[in-house]
Amino acid sequence: HSGAVAWTRFESTTGQAVVRGGVFSAARQDDPCFVDDLVAALHDATGKDGELLAGSPASFGICSESDSSSRPVLSELSVGIQRNDRRGVEVLDPAAVLVSDEDDQESIMVTFDLPQSQLLKMKPVLVLAFKSPPTDGELGVTFSSQSLQPNTQSACISARTLYILLTGKSSEGNVEQKWNISVQAKSPSTKNLKDVLIGGKSGSDIRLTPLLLFSAETGTDTRLVWRTSLSFLCELRRFLDAGLPQQSAEPPLLRLDSLQALPPLALDLSTSESLLAEIINSSAPTIFSFSSWSSSFPVRPGQLALSPALLGELGQRLEANERQIRELIRQGMVPQRASEKLERLRRLSAFQKQDSSAEGESQYCAFLLLKALQTVTRAYNMQRKLRAARADPSTRGPICGLGSLTVSLEKLVLGPQSADLNNCRGSCAIPLINGNNHAVLLTYHTEQGDVNERGPCCVPLAYDPLEVIDWNDEGSFLTSKPDMVAKECGCR
Numbered sequence: 001h002s003g004a005v006a007w008t009r010f011e012s013t014t015g016q017a018v019v020r021g022g023v024f025s026a027a028r029q030d031d032p033c034f035v036d037d038l039v040a041a042l043h044d045a046t047g048k049d050g051e052l053l054a055g056s057p058a059s060f061g062i063c064s065e066s067d068s069s070s071r072p073v074l075s076e077l078s079v080g081i082q083r084n085d086r087r088g089v090e091v092l093d094p095a096a097v098l099v100s101d102e103d104d105q106e107s108i109m110v111t112f113d114l115p116q117s118q119l120l121k122m123k124p125v126l127v128l129a130f131k132s133p134p135t136d137g138e139l140g141v142t143f144s145s146q147s148l149q150p151n152t153q154s155a156c157i158s159a160r161t162l163y164i165l166l167t168g169k170s171s172e173g174n175v176e177q178k179w180n181i182s183v184q185a186k187s188p189s190t191k192n193l194k195d196v197l198i199g200g201k202s203g204s205d206i207r208l209t210p211l212l213l214f215s216a217e218t219g220t221d222t223r224l225v226w227r228t229s230l231s232f233l234c235e236l237r238r239f240l241d242a243g244l245p246q247q248s249a250e251p252p253l254l255r256l257d258s259l260q261a262l263p264p265l266a267l268d269l270s271t272s273e274s275l276l277a278e279i280i281n282s283s284a285p286t287i288f289s290f291s292s293w294s295s296s297f298p299v300r301p302g303q304l305a306l307s308p309a310l311l312g313e314l315g316q317r318l319e320a321n322e323r324q325i326r327e328l329i330r331q332g333m334v335p336q337r338a339s340e341k342l343e344r345l346r347r348l349s350a351f352q353k354q355d356s357s358a359e360g361e362s363q364y365c366a367f368l369l370l371k372a373l374q375t376v377t378r379a380y381n382m383q384r385k386l387r388a389a390r391a392d393p394s395t396r397g398p399i400c401g402l403g404s405l406t407v408s409l410e411k412l413v414l415g416p417q418s419a420d421l422n423n424c425r426g427s428c429a430i431p432l433i434n435g436n437n438h439a440v441l442l443t444y445h446t447e448q449g450d451v452n453e454r455g456p457c458c459v460p461l462a463y464d465p466l467e468v469i470d471w472n473d474e475g476s477f478l479t480s481k482p483d484m485v486a487k488e489c490g491c492r
Helices: 034-043 070-083 193-198 228-243 273-280 308-330 337-349 360-391 437-447
Strands: 089-092 096-099 107-114 125-130 139-144 152-157 163-167 177-185 208-215 286-290 401-403 406-409 413-415 418-420 423-425 458-472 475-491
Touching: 034 070, 034 089, 034 125, 034 208, 034 228, 070 163, 070 208, 107 193, 139 193, 152 163, 177 193, 228 286, 228 337, 228 360, 228 413, 273 308, 273 360, 286 360, 308 337, 308 360, 337 360, 360 401, 360 458, 401 475, 423 458, 423 475
Parallel strands: 286 458
Antiparallel strands: 089 208, 096 107, 107 177, 125 163, 125 208, 139 152, 139 177, 286 413, 401 423, 406 418, 458 475
């Protein structure tokens, strides 16, 4: 369950949500990268000249009118976050959200109870984040409140909208306060306001998560200090989302815990050198996953202790895979934005292969980066191999060979969101592909018209495992799911 409450009165002991007549989702409890993704979107909203990029206004619900009050706010936030490399960004959760259940479908009232914090003395920005973009069409919305500055602000919600930015007034005293905000549709629309903002009476996948965002040079609340290790993991997810081939259709869902697995191996300072060398040299695709999540996790960065020789090998493999990724970007197969995310991952890992004194956390991040790069390059190499097989003029129809078989992974996965496990398809006719004597015997019987014997089948002969790197309250672990990814086919 997402943590949302639909059309009921719910008193929360955690202070996360109190809802009447609508749905607001506590997405931060489900997604460890929720705030980091918002900060990354703000960072990427402007170019080097400080001007908003073409798609940014729509992403943040900014109307096309030049006098939109949110436009300069977005520019200022973006430039400041770029200048400080995403540091100095802090957030607060409104302690309660009340949505009126009036019959009027074109107007609702939202009440935010704000927590007690010194941060409220700064100028806050209220962010309403969509769990998923609304459906096609556009809806103009007006927000009115004495707690906003200016008192009336507008947003234009479309299928590209991910966030809405509203500027609030700073608090004059360090006391709890309440914001009452009226929300109205600008004009009659085929879209129902409650359906778009809070999911309507029946609830839907379109839900909003509110938070207060503050941009400052230094943090004033130690609980909100930006965590580099978590930022690295979130940037890793964004890199995988940008770099991996996009799926044209939604594949069936696979639960990782439904698969047989070898015992988990801890990834920490005690991990053996031979095991690390084996993982670094493995060609298996890697999944990065959180098995649990809480507001205080992960608080400890992962660490590894690699020998100078293995450090050098890790660095060489990183460079080789980076060259492959950059060539894929040059060829237009991987989007250019993946290059920017790769640069930031390198900075966050702070890894230098020549530095034998590299800290355990930087070694750990570089190790994760290598496994992500290997996963991306493997996916494109497999695509290239499959295309070459289909284009081979010597091919006489669908002869036994590897094909793509993609599954979608459960939502707690950090990335990738899907995995190509391959499958073997095609006919087993003479000459047999990787056939053995038994397959030849079966072919002989079936060609002689023996209907009681099956012909040889195209099946996997060799597999790669699927590697899962998982974080939980006890640390970081690698689990291998054996015989998972088909890598060679034959007739049996």
